[in-house]
Amino acid sequence: MKLSEVKDILKATIETGGDKLDMEIRAGAGGDLMSDILRGPKEGVLLLSGLNNIQSIRTAIIAGASALVLVRDKTPDEEMKNQAREHGLPLFTTPFTMFTACGRLFNAGLRGVDKKRTV
Amino acid sequence: MAHLTKTYPIKARDYLKAGEVSMEIHGLMKKIGFDSDLIRRVSICAYEAEMNVVMHGGDGVLNVEIGSESINLNVKDSGPGIEDIGLAMQEGFSTATEEARQMGFGAGMGLPNIKKNSDRLEIISDKGMGTEVRVGFTV
Ligand SMILES: Nc1ncnc2c1ncn2[C@@H]1O[C@H](COP(=O)(O)OP(=O)(O)O)[C@@H](O)[C@H]1O
Ligand SMILES: [Mg+2]
Numbered sequence: 109m110k111l112s113e114v115k116d117i118l119k120a121t122i123e124t125g126g127d128k129l130d131m132e133i134r135a136g137a138g139g140d141l142m143s144d145i146l147r148g149p150k151e152g153v154l155l156l157s158g159l160n161n162i163q164s165i166r167t168a169i170i171a172g173a174s175a176l177v178l179v180r181d182k183t184p185d186e187e188m189k190n191q192a193r194e195h196g197l198p199l200f201t202t203p204f205t206m207f208t209a210c211g212r213l214f215n216a217g218l219r220g221v222d223k224k225r226t227v
Numbered sequence: 228m229a230h231l232t233k234t235y236p237i238k239a240r241d242y243l244k245a246g247e248v249s250m251e252i253h254g255l256m257k258k259i260g261f262d263s264d265l266i267r268r269v270s271i272c273a274y275e276a277e278m279n280v281v282m283h284g285g286d287g288v289l290n291v292e293i294g295s296e297s298i299n300l301n302v303k304d305s306g307p308g309i310e311d312i313g314l315a316m317q318e319g320f321s322t323a324t325e326e327a328r329q330m331g332f333g334a335g336m337g338l339p340n341i342k343k344n345s346d347r348l349e350i351i352s353d354k355g356m357g358t359e360v361r362v363g364f365t366v
Contacts, residue, residue, distance in 0.1 A: 140331050141331055141332075141334040141336075142278075142330075142331040142332055142334070143275065143332070143334040143335075143336035143337055143340055144334055144336065146271050146274070146275070146336075146340055147336065147340060147343075149264075149267070151263065151267070157331075159330065159331045161330055161331075162243065162246070163242075163245065163246060163330055163331060163332070164331065166246040166249070166250055166274070167246075167274075167331070169250065169253065170246075170249060170250070170253060170267070170270045170271055170274050171267070171271070172263065172266075172267045191250075195250075
């Protein structure tokens with residue numbers, strides 16, 4: 109799935125990374141626990157988070173995520189945007205809750221990072 | 228490649244700056260041109276260790292040694308130390324405060340994550356003597 113499709117499906121606002129909409133997203137992952145997000149490889153993965161703080165930006169970058177979406181209309185501050193920009197991390201916000209945002213993406217064909225696919 | 232050594236201070240309880248040191252290491256390794264998987268593993272370990280100093284430790288330093296054959300992280304703080312290292316290594320064990328949890332930390336997965344992502348891990352600590360975490364990677 110392309111990042112541009114993610115943007116449409118989530119009715120997302122682009123905070124940074126509007127030039128990367130052609131990027132291919134391999135899978136999705138959502139969570140509010142930093143160490144959980146850091147557990148498995150997240151390269152090429154879209155991250156969804158409900159934590160609106162600088163640590164979620166740093167976690168996404170360190171985990172090697174492709175892009176970060178803040179759910180439920182969280183508005184990132186300047187420092188978050190600067191850090192995302194500096195590291196080339198696309199940062200979006202969506203009005204949907206975590207559950208709904210993940211559900212919409214799944215419905216459109218995006219899958220998780222589960223080791224064994226049971227779906 | 229010449230051996231490169233850098234030392235960064237880490238301040239306990241400074242949640243705004245927490246992670247900056249690991250971001251520096253991430254950037255440094257990227258600039259040198261390491262493989263992305265190694266960069267990810269080293270930065271995850273640095274980040275978890277740095278967060279532990281911020282959350283549980285006292286003021287400390289992170290020392291990184293980057294060589295062509297190995298990368299070593301040495302994270303040392305002057306905090307309360309770890310009484311039972313075996314317990315601290317268990318998945319889910321955490322003494323994190325509510326403040327840390329609200330920021331998304333304190334899942335008790337930090338030390339297990341470091342173990343999983345590194346080639347060598349050694350923790351030197353005891354109650355009242357601070358904590359030293361040595362993490363090694365084979366390039
Ligand atoms: N630098 C440190 N100083 C003191 N205690 C520590 C330190 N690092 C880890 N610990 C102890 O080990 C526990 C487990 O650490 P960790 O696996 O990273 O989980 P978390 O940080 O989420 O609590 C911590 O909750 C804390 O009690
Ligand atoms: Mg930890």
